[in-house]
Amino acid sequence: MSGDRGIFIVLEGIEGSGKTTQAALLGEWLEQLGVPYRLTREPGGTELGEAVRQLLLHGGSMPGVTELLLMLAARSALLAEVVRPALAAGEVVVADRYSLSTLAYQGYGRELDLAQVRRAIARATGGLTPDLTLVLEIPRPGGEARRVAGRRGEDRIERAGGAFHERVVEAYHLLADTEPQTVRLDGCGEPASVQARIRAALSRHFPETFTGKAG
Numbered sequence: 001m002s003g004d005r006g007i008f009i010v011l012e013g014i015e016g017s018g019k020t021t022q023a024a025l026l027g028e029w030l031e032q033l034g035v036p037y038r039l040t041r042e043p044g045g046t047e048l049g050e051a052v053r054q055l056l057l058h059g060g061s062m063p064g065v066t067e068l069l070l071m072l073a074a075r076s077a078l079l080a081e082v083v084r085p086a087l088a089a090g091e092v093v094v095a096d097r098y099s100l101s102t103l104a105y106q107g108y109g110r111e112l113d114l115a116q117v118r119r120a121i122a123r124a125t126g127g128l129t130p131d132l133t134l135v136l137e138i139p140r141p142g143g144e145a146r147r148v149a150g151r152r153g154e155d156r157i158e159r160a161g162g163a164f165h166e167r168v169v170e171a172y173h174l175l176a177d178t179e180p181q182t183v184r185l186d187g188c189g190e191p192a193s194v195q196a197r198i199r200a201a202l203s204r205h206f207p208e209t210f211t212g213k214a215g
């Protein structure tokens with residue numbers, strides 16, 4: 001648990017699974033409900049984090065452990081500057097990626113030692129874990145098709161190759177079942193249908209905040 005008064009919600013899933021789209025729709029709902037909220041994305045969300053994002057997504061090649069530490073450097077700044085203050089103020093934080101991404105991409109994808117990745121995450125986050133992580137599940141070809149239809153080019157991590165991405169997909173399947181406070185949701189179908197599933201899950205988990213107004 002976050003240990004603060006707010007609620008820390010994370011959207012996870014492979015590229016094109018709809019995290020950013022669904023975070024925006026969730027923001028609209030929170031707006032309607034009159035619930036104060038913050039949207040964050042990783043890597044990024046602070047001045048330092050956005051500079052690190054450029055290096056990570058558009059820079060040259062780097063060792064896996066460098067990638068891990070840059071991701072976590074950005075996250076530690078985001079937590080200090082944005083997430084912890086928002087939670088302390090009682091807000092709902094909706095994060096587009098968090099530690100499940102680190103385990104999936106740097107742990108499984110880059111094949112770093114998982115125990116070390118977990119220790120590094122704990123160091124960077126001070127042990128702050130989400131109240132709920134929602135994993136949006138779509139088949140990988142579906143994510144690719146969405147990216148191409150959206151005419152977005154590949155970033156450095158998306159260019160990492162088929163075997164890398166196979167490991168990431170498998171990791172999400174595994175982690176969705178084994179990580180605490182984590183649920184999988186069907187990410188297929190129209191954005192509004194996916195959003196309805198997200199709202200239903202939030203109403204179920206946090207009835208006091210999301211007062212049964214799902215859909």
Ligand SMILES: Nc1ncnc2c1ncn2[C@@H]1O[C@H](COP(=O)(O)OP(=O)(O)OP(=O)(O)O)[C@@H](O)[C@H]1O
Pocket residue numbers: 013014015016017018019020021022146147149150187188189190191192194
């Ligand atoms: N349910 C959906 N059906 C069809 N297209 C969608 C759906 N949700 C999102 N899209 C489109 O697919 C593309 C990828 O969606 P989005 O950017 O939300 O995914 P993402 O998980 O944030 O991806 P990334 O990890 O690359 O940031 C966008 O062009 C978006 O408009």
Ligand SMILES: [Mg+2]
Pocket residue numbers: 019020021096
């Ligand atoms: Mg996105």
